[in-house]
Structure formats: structure tokens, C-alpha cells
Amino acid sequence: MPSHDGGVRVTRDVGVVGYGTIGKRVADAVRSQPDMALVGVAKRSPDYAAAVAHDAGIPLYAAGEEDRFSGSGVPTAGTVADLVERVDAVVDATPSGVGADNRDIYADAGTPAVFQGGEDDSIAETSFTARANYRDAVGTDRVRVLSCNATGLARLLAPLDEAYGVETARATLVRRGGDPGQTDRGPINDIVPDPFGESHHAADVETVLPGMDVRTRGVKVPTDLMHLQSVRVELVDPPASVRLLRRTLSAESRLLLLDSASGIEGCGDLLDVARDLERPRTDFWENCVFAESVSLEGGECTLFQAIDQESDVVPENVDAVRAVTRTAAGRESRALTDRSLGIGSLPTTGTGRRATVESDD
Numbered sequence: 001m002p003s004h005d006g007g008v009r010v011t012r013d014v015g016v017v018g019y020g021t022i023g024k025r026v027a028d029a030v031r032s033q034p035d036m037a038l039v040g041v042a043k044r045s046p047d048y049a050a051a052v053a054h055d056a057g058i059p060l061y062a063a064g065e066e067d068r069f070s071g072s073g074v075p076t077a078g079t080v081a082d083l084v085e086r087v088d089a090v091v092d093a094t095p096s097g098v099g100a101d102n103r104d105i106y107a108d109a110g111t112p113a114v115f116q117g118g119e120d121d122s123i124a125e126t127s128f129t130a131r132a133n134y135r136d137a138v139g140t141d142r143v144r145v146l147s148c149n150a151t152g153l154a155r156l157l158a159p160l161d162e163a164y165g166v167e168t169a170r171a172t173l174v175r176r177g178g179d180p181g182q183t184d185r186g187p188i189n190d191i192v193p194d195p196f197g198e199s200h201h202a203a204d205v206e207t208v209l210p211g212m213d214v215r216t217r218g219v220k221v222p223t224d225l226m227h228l229q230s231v232r233v234e235l236v237d238p239p240a241s242v243r244l245l246r247r248t249l250s251a252e253s254r255l256l257l258l259d260s261a262s263g264i265e266g267c268g269d270l271l272d273v274a275r276d277l278e279r280p281r282t283d284f285w286e287n288c289v290f291a292e293s294v295s296l297e298g299g300e301c302t303l304f305q306a307i308d309q310e311s312d313v314v315p316e317n318v319d320a321v322r323a324v325t326r327t328a329a330g331r332e333s334r335a336l337t338d339r340s341l342g343i344g345s346l347p348t349t350g351t352g353r354r355a356t357v358e359s360d361d
């Protein structure tokens, strides 16, 4: 396929195993890439999601020991093993722990695999956030994309570390109780420290930013909207002004700096914006940083950022596919993913200003 720069761009064939919250989004994101083709998705049952995928022209592959698809009216193109043989890379988006069970299927086929943050980090040769450590994943057989909260933190800390050096990073993660379909999760009416001590997210971030001193604590609240992170970063060589700090952050395509003049003051507003923009599944692939919360006192930067737990890992999965298949360098991959998904696109507000703070604001 010809690329935008006139060269020839290869197309990578990709399969997705596990077609739930993350798998559906990754499958659609793969379909929107100019250098990828979605060969199919593997599911365990012929439910509504299977029917919708079939209607959208996505080939379905049967997962699990028992073929529940036969006689369902939803045809399959084969099994997981067939899918894995037909692709250059597979994205495993099955529930936590199931990826580890699937690992040998991918290894036996010699197909590189991208796993999710619910798996133990020992499943992969490297954990992954494109902005932090793309290079570590290039040409490897098994990569693990960080969890949603850890991805949001790594995306913020990587450019801060590059620009100013991060001495310490401390974050309190106000975590959504569950995704919209997870009716068995909660709390319904409580505010729950979870866990009481340090949360695992810091160690996760340190897998892609080794040597950084990160600590995280978590609180679960009754919402399915988004996570809200309160972040405090001690900088080694801080910028001269908060304006420069904001400029550094706003130069990052996957960090949206949101000005309250745009009317966006919380996670509910973000959902409304995503609806107005008709973003697919009302997703925010970017970290949503509340611009006025960004402060700088001495060498300490503090801010609030909202993380859409259902979608911030999606561009990372796309980049991870390019890394394991050696399709592009990190910067090129991120730019292509961003362009294909429409990352960073927000409307001009009634105040005449873009919702995103411009670099000279």
C-alpha cells in the first residue's frame, strides 16, 4: 500500500482474541489503520457482540473448547488456532489471567502477541507504553500494555522526565467502581480505600520507566465514568514558569489540556463532549488534564487528570502491534495511530478558544 510519504507501506494482518470492552475497541482501531488489516476476532459465544461484528463484516473465530457457534446463525471462519496462524500479530484482550493460558497457542504458531495489563508482567518480555519505552518492544514476541491507570501515569511522567527530570512521582487514583456492563462490581454507595497501602500501579509504571521513584494509592468510588488521578511530581530541574510546564504538556498529542473556559469541568462533561463529537463509543483515548489544576510551586508540579479506563490503552495496543512487527519507529507509529483515530481533536469553544489550551496560553 502506498504511504503518505510516497513510499510503500506494508500491511500487517492482525487478530484480536477476546472481544469485550478492550477487544472491541482495539479491533475497530486496527481497522482504521492504513497499514493494518483486521483478519478476525475470537469470541467464546455467539452473543449480540458477535452478531454486530458479523454484520460489520468482521470474521469471527470460535474460542474455547466447545464450539457454541454451530447452529447459532453467526458463521465462524475457524478457531483461535486458525486465526493465530493467519496473522502477523495477535492482540489478546481476554479477562485477566486468561491471556496466560493463551500464551502457548501464540508461541506455538510463532505469532507475536500483545497482552493487557490484567496479566502479570512476567507474561511478556516487556511491558509497554508507547511514549515511554516503544523501543524496548521492537521485534519482541510478547508485549504487555500497561493497565489503564498506569498507562495514564506513564504518558504523563515520560515527557516530564525528559524535559525536567522526575525526582519523585506520587499519585492518588480515584478509581471508577466498574465499567458500565460490570454490574457485579462496586461500591454502589461508598468511598473505599483500595488497597489501604500502596497500590500496584506504581510498580507497573516503573516497568516502563525503570529507576523512577513512583508511589500510588487508590480509592474506589461509585461511578463508571472515568478514573481521576491527583498527581504530584517533584521535578529535578523545573521550568521557570507554570506556562512553560503547560507548554511541555500540551505538546503531547495524548495529553489534552482542558481549559474550564470550554465548559469542561469534570468527567461528566467529558462524557458529554465525547457524545457531542460522536466519538466512537464515547471514548477518550487521551489523558484529560484539567489545565487550571496544573500548578508549579518550587520544583513541585501538581495536577488532576481524568483517564477513560475503557479506551486509553487502545492506541497503545495499536503501537504495540507496530513495535512487535517492526513496522515503524515509535514516533512514526504514534503519529499514524493518532491521525487514524483522530486523537487530539476537540472543537473550538464559544469563547473562541479551543478546548485544548494552546501552547502560548
Ligand code: NAD
Residues within 6 Å of the ligand: 017, 018, 019, 020, 021, 022, 023, 042, 043, 044, 063, 064, 093, 094, 095, 096, 097, 098, 116, 117, 118, 119, 146, 147, 148, 179, 309, 310, 313
Ligand atoms: P471484558 O470482560 O470486557 O472482555 C473480555 C472478553 O473476552 C469477554 O467478552 C469474554 O467473554 C472473552 N473471553 C473470555 N475467555 C476467552 C477466551 N479464552 N478466548 C477468547 N475470549 C475470551 O474484559 P476487558 O475489560 O476488555 O479486559 C480485558 C483485559 O484488558 C484485562 O487484562 C483487563 O485487565 C485489561 N484492561 C481493562 C480495562 C477496563 O477498564 N475494562 C482497562 C485497561 C486494561
